[in-house]
Amino acid sequence: xxxxxxxxxxxxxxxxxYVYSASLVSxxxxxxxDDSLPNRPGCNNNFVLVKVPTRVNGxxxxxxxxxxxxxxxxLESKEKHATLxxxxxxxxxxxxxxxxxxLTGEVILVHRGNCSxxxxxxxxxxxxxxxxxxxxxxxxxxxxxxxxxxDVLDINIPVVMLPLDAGSSLQKFVDANDTVTLQLYSPKxxxxxxxEVFLWLMAVGTILCASYWSAWTAREEAIExxxxxxxxxxxxxxxxxxxxxxxxxITVISAILFVVVASCFLIMLYKLMSxxxxxxxVVLFCIGGVEGLQTCLVALxxxxxxxxxxxxxxxxxxxxxxxxxxTLAICPFCIVSAVIWAVYRQYSFAWIGQDILGISLIITVxxxxxxxxxxxxxxxxxCAFMYDIFWVFVSKWWFRESxxxxxARGDKSGEDGIPMLLKIPRMFDPWGGYSIIGFxxxxxxxxLVTFALRYDWLANKKLKSGYFLGAxxxxxxxxxxxxxxxxxxxxxxxxxxxxxxxxxxxxxxxLGHKRGDLxxxxxxxxxxxxxxxxxxxxxx
Numbered sequence: 001x002x003x004x005x006x007x008x009x010x011x012x013x014x015x016x017x018y019v020y021s022a023s024l025v026s027x028x029x030x031x032x033x034d035d036s037l038p039n040r041p042g043c044n045n046n047f048v049l050v051k052v053p054t055r056v057n058g059x060x061x062x063x064x065x066x067x068x069x070x071x072x073x074x075l076e077s078k079e080k081h082a083t084l085x086x087x088x089x090x091x092x093x094x095x096x097x098x099x100x101x102x103l104t105g106e107v108i109l110v111h112r113g114n115c116s117x118x119x120x121x122x123x124x125x126x127x128x129x130x131x132x133x134x135x136x137x138x139x140x141x142x143x144x145x146x147x148x149x150x151d152v153l154d155i156n157i158p159v160v161m162l163p164l165d166a167g168s169s170l171q172k173f174v175d176a177n178d179t180v181t182l183q184l185y186s187p188k189x190x191x192x193x194x195x196e197v198f199l200w201l202m203a204v205g206t207i208l209c210a211s212y213w214s215a216w217t218a219r220e221e222a223i224e225x226x227x228x229x230x231x232x233x234x235x236x237x238x239x240x241x242x243x244x245x246x247x248x249x250i251t252v253i254s255a256i257l258f259v260v261v262a263s264c265f266l267i268m269l270y271k272l273m274s275x276x277x278x279x280x281x282v283v284l285f286c287i288g289g290v291e292g293l294q295t296c297l298v299a300l301x302x303x304x305x306x307x308x309x310x311x312x313x314x315x316x317x318x319x320x321x322x323x324x325x326x327t328l329a330i331c332p333f334c335i336v337s338a339v340i341w342a343v344y345r346q347y348s349f350a351w352i353g354q355d356i357l358g359i360s361l362i363i364t365v366x367x368x369x370x371x372x373x374x375x376x377x378x379x380x381x382x383c384a385f386m387y388d389i390f391w392v393f394v395s396k397w398w399f400r401e402s403x404x405x406x407x408a409r410g411d412k413s414g415e416d417g418i419p420m421l422l423k424i425p426r427m428f429d430p431w432g433g434y435s436i437i438g439f440x441x442x443x444x445x446x447x448l449v450t451f452a453l454r455y456d457w458l459a460n461k462k463l464k465s466g467y468f469l470g471a472x473x474x475x476x477x478x479x480x481x482x483x484x485x486x487x488x489x490x491x492x493x494x495x496x497x498x499x500x501x502x503x504x505x506x507x508x509x510x511l512g513h514k515r516g517d518l519x520x521x522x523x524x525x526x527x528x529x530x531x532x533x534x535x536x537x538x539x540x
Contacts, residue, residue, distance in 0.1 A: 041153065047070070048075075049067055050067060050185070051079075052133070053183050055084070055181045056178050062169070066166070069159035070143070071121070072156075076184075077186060078187065081185070082183040086107070087174060087180040088103060088109065098126070103124075106128075108131075110132060117159065132159050133170075136163055137164060139163045139164050140163060193427065195424040204475065204479070207442060212453065218457065248370070250371055252376055256383055259383040269407045270403045281418055297330050298327055311327075351423050370451065378505055380444065382501070388496070422437050441500065448505075449472055456468050459527035478496070478504065481503075
């Protein structure tokens, strides 16, 4: 039903390397714990993001985002409890010496430089300010800490830093004699956002669909081979070859090489991350998305008799070979869908198109790439387990930041993250943003889950006595624990495979040993073939 099935299979294997480099679950962190910076009584606050809604002459204006300091009192967490305070600009601007005018509870706006943050804060507090906002000298934010030997126990006003563009905008209003008032508060994220529930359902549902499709395909191939065995046909060898056309089986060597090459690819993403490079990734994602969406739609529509009959007629297309009429009819729709997503990907609704293309691509990869036995699955997931831990946690020691998190967020690219992610907007989060999961956290465990269901169907095992139920439950539980850890870490990105891999491998190995199938699962990955006259049936 698809053109160039074998070619597209290898194309998607290369695409798998592309999606493999994104293996992360994140909710977007708003609290930063940094033990590398000074931490002592009075200077031990977490670095929290701060909302600064403003009003000019009584009318609501922009809401800015700043960062709190290591020192000073903590801010209110709810907007209704945050006091609306008038803003004043410091004179001298750096606030390193006593201001020329007396303050009566205003928030004072000062510039960074010429003295320490704590010195500015103490001067502002002594002048009567109720809070201090420090304008950074660049458009990013800076962690404000205490200098060595400074006494900060007597600081009793909140300290917030704003980026240069935000601070300059506020100063222009004040210089124009406008009345500027603002609030300072740092809302907390909800313990659980409904986005994480839907993301969990999407990941589990994607593997579920891919597993049944893969098992159905393997069962149909086995039934066809059994018929030929029964008839003693000489066509068996030819059918055995053509039935697996387009399917790529992973070996132990390729499983290890995938991790090595994926690490190199991740480093390339990290070093070359920019707007133009994201554009290249978007094009690659669209190509894979078109291929995946087309494959899924053709398979789905072929379940209906009228569409199936259309799919049985082929036409030769230059460079593509024989292409079914059904594929030709669906292809333009898939291309248009990918182009529309690419053009409108900056809009708030674009996540829907990204998830549809992404899920289609994941399901297609899980049809084309297969794990032949448990041994290869153990090697693959064990390597991925170490890959995840290294690039999320250990990479901080070499690069001073988590390479995986930086790549997933698309830092320095001007884009809202890389496209090889499933994401859903955080619906009840005051900070907004997206909950995300990398393709690798679905594809890699999914390879072993689909293997388990193929084995169950070929061995005529029922659902309760097979391995699919255990593997699927282990994946769901591992992903659930990932989200629990995500919330305990204040939304800081987590390597999902750290939690998923032990659950899946442990479940399959323990069940296989208990039921006496471990040797078969480990080596051949296929049960003993039934007699030719026995018809294979799916489990009930």
